[in-house]
Amino acid sequence: xxxxxxxxxxxxxxxxxxxxxxxxxxxxxxxxxxxxxxxxxxxxxxxxxxxxxxxxxxxxxxxxxxxxxxxxxxxxxxxxxxxxxxxxxxxxxxxxxxxxxxxxxxxxxxxxxxxxxxxxxxxxxxxxxxxxxxxxxxxxxxxxxxxxxxxxxxxxxxxxxxxxxxxxxxxxxxxxxxxxxxxxxxxxxxxxxxxxxxxxxxxxxxxxxxxxxxxxxxxxxxxxxxxxxxxxxxxxxxxxxxxxxxxxxxxxxxxxxxxxxxxxxxxxxxxxxxxxxxxxxxxxxxxxxxxxxxxxxxxxxxxxxxxxxxxxxxxxxxxxxxxxxxxxxxxxxxxxxxxxxxxxxxxxxxxxxxxxxxxxxxxxxxxxxxxxxxxxxxxxxxxxxxxxxxxxxxxxxxxxxxxxxxxxxxxxxx
Numbered sequence: 001x002x003x004x005x006x007x008x009x010x011x012x013x014x015x016x017x018x019x020x021x022x023x024x025x026x027x028x029x030x031x032x033x034x035x036x037x038x039x040x041x042x043x044x045x046x047x048x049x050x051x052x053x054x055x056x057x058x059x060x061x062x063x064x065x066x067x068x069x070x071x072x073x074x075x076x077x078x079x080x081x082x083x084x085x086x087x088x089x090x091x092x093x094x095x096x097x098x099x100x101x102x103x104x105x106x107x108x109x110x111x112x113x114x115x116x117x118x119x120x121x122x123x124x125x126x127x128x129x130x131x132x133x134x135x136x137x138x139x140x141x142x143x144x145x146x147x148x149x150x151x152x153x154x155x156x157x158x159x160x161x162x163x164x165x166x167x168x169x170x171x172x173x174x175x176x177x178x179x180x181x182x183x184x185x186x187x188x189x190x191x192x193x194x195x196x197x198x199x200x201x202x203x204x205x206x207x208x209x210x211x212x213x214x215x216x217x218x219x220x221x222x223x224x225x226x227x228x229x230x231x232x233x234x235x236x237x238x239x240x241x242x243x244x245x246x247x248x249x250x251x252x253x254x255x256x257x258x259x260x261x262x263x264x265x266x267x268x269x270x271x272x273x274x275x276x277x278x279x280x281x282x283x284x285x286x287x288x289x290x291x292x293x294x295x296x297x298x299x300x301x302x303x304x305x306x307x308x309x310x311x312x313x314x315x316x317x318x319x320x321x322x323x324x325x326x327x328x329x330x331x332x333x334x335x336x337x338x339x340x341x342x343x344x345x346x347x348x349x350x351x352x353x354x355x356x357x358x359x360x361x362x363x364x365x366x367x368x369x370x371x372x373x374x375x376x377x378x379x380x381x382x383x384x385x386x387x388x389x390x391x392x393x394x395x396x397x398x399x400x401x402x403x404x405x406x407x408x409x410x411x412x413x414x
Contacts, residue, residue, distance in 0.1 A: 230252060257270065291312070291337055
């Protein structure tokens with residue numbers, strides 16, 4: 001898509017044409033393209049309209065109804081902060097009473113939009129001219145906030161950021177431009193020394209502007225964030241999306257924290273203040289209690305499983321796996337609770353016999369700490385993915401004190 005096409009999409013004519021299009025479907029695309037060409041639109045304009053309608057449909061999961069008023073690029077949509085996470089970022093800047101935030105690497109503008117909606121003026125820059133133009137279109141409801149083409153490294157820190165109430169938000173690129181994976185998506189990078197702008201640049205900005213935040217990979221090691229900062233791992237529906245590092249007035253509690261976001265539930269945050277430093281671990285299968293707690297993956301990434309063991313007076317099945325056993329039943333926002341029905345050493349032959357004796361033909365398999373091919377296991381167990389004529393069961397394949405173990409559990413919603 002060319003910049004001239006983005007400007008046309010942002011014009012009253014282009015906006016109206018996009019608004020009037022029905023939801024995109026592959027089967028109807030040719031018919032819609034023919035109809036649009038018949039109205040006098042150019043091939044580029046028709047292609048852009050259908051592409052935007054297709055991306056808007058995909059964006060509803062991230063942005064809800066806001067997607068209808070936004071423009072996207074495929075990579076920009078995939079890499080953007082979803083609405084709930086962007087609101088989390090924006091809330092820190094608004095709570096710090098900042099007047100202006102410099103969004104260095106603004107992408108399509110999802111974080112800038114969330115900040116602007118809370119009354120913060122955002123100056124966004126992105127190295128890609130097309131992405132910057134789309135971000136500027138997405139910021140139209142807030143005339144004081146703008147996005148332009150530029151690189152983060154050209155940022156000049158305010159002379160007195162405290163007096164000017166200015167902050168910085170950085171979202172370093174964690175993908176390799178022009179290099180795609182097998183699915184056609186831009187290849188991710190996971191090493192801190194591969195991000196752009198560099199980690200050294202992020203640190204230099206934080207030294208100049210106390211109110212700085214940076215969005216980094218969820219695989220960020222615990223020993224990387226400087227002392228005095230807060231590193232917060234955030235998950236959505238059990239998937240860890242990011243680790244954001246916060247400096248200065250944006251810090252709520254220095255150290256590591258986790259924020260758990262789930263649809264239809266209030267956010268849950270835990271940090272090191274309520275975390276056991278060295279949680280106890282089960283010594284054998286005999287130590288498994290009535291309840292199994294599965295820590296949210298953000299909690300595990302943040303190294304805060306001790307917030308679960310401490311809350312339920314429990315112990316880990318094995319250090320680092322994120323499973324906690326206890327005889328105490330509590331509802332926790334940062335861990336799921338399962339009732340343990342059976343615990344036994346794991347072997348294919350033993351598990352197959354156990355399932356056959358109970359006429360179990362439908363099986364849900366959860367695993368942590370054991371590497372195996374689930375499809376191959378199902379063949380060995382002679383059981384399918386869908387329930388047959390018999391009963392259904394949920395099993396957890398994991399380790400207890402180094403020994404491979406299978407737990408038969410009852411999920412909380414069954």
